[in-house]
Amino acid sequence: MPPPRHPRSPLTHAQVVDTALTILARVGLPDLTMRAIGSELGVQQSALYHHYANKQALLGSVADEILARGSRTPSHDATWQERVRLRCQDLHAAVTGYPDGADLVMSMWAFGMGAQAPFDELRGLLADAGLPDDVAPTAARTLLHFVYGHAYDEQSHAHATRSGIVTAHRTPSDFETGLDIVVTGIAARLPD
Amino acid sequence: MPPPRHPRSPLTHAQVVDTALTILARVGLPDLTMRAIGSELGVQQSALYHHYANKQALLGSVADEILARGSRTPSHDATWQERVRLRCQDLHAAVTGYPDGADLVMSMWAFGMGAQAPFDELRGLLADAGLPDDVAPTAARTLLHFVYGHAYDEQSHAHATRSGIVTAHRTPSDFETGLDIVVTGIAARLPD
DNA sequence: ACCTGAACACCGTTCAAGT
DNA sequence: ACCTGAACACCGTTCAAGT
Numbered sequence: 270m271p272p273p274r275h276p277r278s279p280l281t282h283a284q285v286v287d288t289a290l291t292i293l294a295r296v297g298l299p300d301l302t303m304r305a306i307g308s309e310l311g312v313q314q315s316a317l318y319h320h321y322a323n324k325q326a327l328l329g330s331v332a333d334e335i336l337a338r339g340s341r342t343p344s345h346d347a348t349w350q351e352r353v354r355l356r357c358q359d360l361h362a363a364v365t366g367y368p369d370g371a372d373l374v375m376s377m378w379a380f381g382m383g384a385q386a387p388f389d390e391l392r393g394l395l396a397d398a399g400l401p402d403d404v405a406p407t408a409a410r411t412l413l414h415f416v417y418g419h420a421y422d423e424q425s426h427a428h429a430t431r432s433g434i435v436t437a438h439r440t441p442s443d444f445e446t447g448l449d450i451v452v453t454g455i456a457a458r459l460p461d
Numbered sequence: 462m463p464p465p466r467h468p469r470s471p472l473t474h475a476q477v478v479d480t481a482l483t484i485l486a487r488v489g490l491p492d493l494t495m496r497a498i499g500s501e502l503g504v505q506q507s508a509l510y511h512h513y514a515n516k517q518a519l520l521g522s523v524a525d526e527i528l529a530r531g532s533r534t535p536s537h538d539a540t541w542q543e544r545v546r547l548r549c550q551d552l553h554a555a556v557t558g559y560p561d562g563a564d565l566v567m568s569m570w571a572f573g574m575g576a577q578a579p580f581d582e583l584r585g586l587l588a589d590a591g592l593p594d595d596v597a598p599t600a601a602r603t604l605l606h607f608v609y610g611h612a613y614d615e616q617s618h619a620h621a622t623r624s625g626i627v628t629a630h631r632t633p634s635d636f637e638t639g640l641d642i643v644v645t646g647i648a649a650r651l652p653d
Numbered sequence: 654a655c656c657t658g659a660a661c662a663c664c665g666t667t668c669a670a671g672t
Numbered sequence: 673a674c675c676t677g678a679a680c681a682c683c684g685t686t687c688a689a690g691t
Contacts (some may be wrong), residue, residue: 278658279545279654280656296641298487302683302684303683303684303685304683304684312657315658315659315672315685315687316655316656318684318685318686320655323684323685324496329660348616375613379617379618379621380620380621380626381626382626391641400500404638407638407639410639410641411643414609414610414611414614414639415607415610415649416473417610418607418610419602421571422571422606425624426571426573427575429571429572434574438626443599444595447600447602447603450643450645450646450649450654451465451600451643452604453646453649454646454649455645455646457642457645458641458642458645471673471674472674472675494664494665495664495665495666496663504675504676505665505675506665506666507667507675507677508674508675508676509667510665511673512666513673516665517663
């Protein structure tokens, strides 16, 4: 059932990404097909290839949109640890806000197709904190590996219990504890 | 071209897993299809479903086999840090030993289908080191998130450069630095 | 320029039927 | 018990053709 999309008005990237996010929220990544996106937009799946080179490019934009939403601004007197924590907590929230969000963002980031803003921000925060240039990128990646890995685990766990597989439970404070471990390890790398 | 498989001898799990690993090494995860495995074994793809409930279960065994190979034994006077590092280095080597190995192991572990031995070992090492029971599992997971996340990045980077996408380079010591950050952060959680 | 409609070359999985 | 052969219900992607 195609929604009341204005006939003969060309598709915009924003429309496509918004629709993809809606479908992702409803049915998850495995059912986010080109056919589903096209059908929700009242268009043939082949029409999407006039706007994106392939599905990966489209999903890259979707990942960017997931990450762009809702990042809080730290107070001016916040320490670098508090800034880094806040950014990681927001990233965690953004990514777990959609089913399979961690899976999607992780793969797009690793393949270099979008989702690179968080890395740049974290590297910037760590550089401002005084972390040497040869360790700041590594530390930023380590933070992201933890944030995405933890979120991926949580969301897979949801899938697994849905299909009757028993896995270990995850405390709400589990993320905070792990984040504290990584931030403490980074702090030890500061000069002085 | 089916290899000289003894006719009418029932398929064993070891045969299937070995064949899957051979194909994985040759063509990567996207082309590791049920048809490819069957054809390499000289059997119809449907025959595999007599031994595994589905593809995920088969890939779970493959992930276990990848992880089971080549883990060195630490010397008796090694500190817990050295033991943990050694285990993580071996895991990193095992997982990067096959194309898309990190992707495969990560998803199987997260979905609770095999690949759980490394978690149990690391948790044990950390518990022996004196880490409290409420933080040892979290710390073990944090290590695995880093190891798998880093390996996943490296391997995706290989894919991306193959398809002409520019990404940041990764120093050989990058893994060691990140590992040091996490281990240092864990050490700060020890009592005394 | 933008989209349709139909096809191509695949997937994982199921299942009656054979031995 | 183990496997075949064929089908089912899908995929992502391409491409001539329309407007």
